[in-house]
Amino acid sequence: DGGITQSPKYLFRKEGQNVTLSCEQNLNHDAMYWYRQDPGQGLRLIYYSQIVNDFQKGDIAEGYSVSREKKESFPLTVTSAQKNPTAFYLCASSIQGAGNSPLHFGNGTRLTVT
């Protein structure tokens, strides 16, 4: 079955450490996205990529970095500069830019930083 795989489901890190969240899709989608979900705040866009080797900052990119070396992969690194990294992180993909086709989401990674 085609879909989006996020791993791991739960991740624990000590404050001051960088951590990378994995996102892989086999839907042959061009566009990929990272959202952060906090209680009562909906989904906020961190970074998005419309094509391989290109990506743009979303609304809350500070303290995060991404790469898009392959069409099927879009890893997110949460750096030590992110002041409040504990959250639920969702990866998504779409055929084109989000406005032209629906987003398909993975099942998320819950990151806890202590």
Next chain:
Amino acid sequence: GENVEQHPSTLSVQEGDSAVIKCTYSDSASNYFPWYKQELGKGPQLIIDIRSNVGEKKDQRIAVTLNKTAKHFSLHITETQPEDSAVYFCAARGGGTSYGKLTFGQGTILTVHP
């Protein structure tokens, strides 16, 4: 950029009743409005969407209405069932510089009591 407000934040109904969730948006150029359902521990799934050239769309027990003049759209669920219990998010695609990005509402926790 686009701003989406969603109400209510929580909604409790009896099985068989109808449920209505409302969203307003700020960008008059927005032209795509999807609704997502998120079950516990999973990523959001698209349940219905509407484009700005349509006023209403139905899919079995789910319907969405759009009022472009007032800049609001609503999700209607009829004959609710316990399995409808989830978090629901509305979203809008803004125009102009935000082209291609979806902005999400804060979410509504729907609980359907048997």
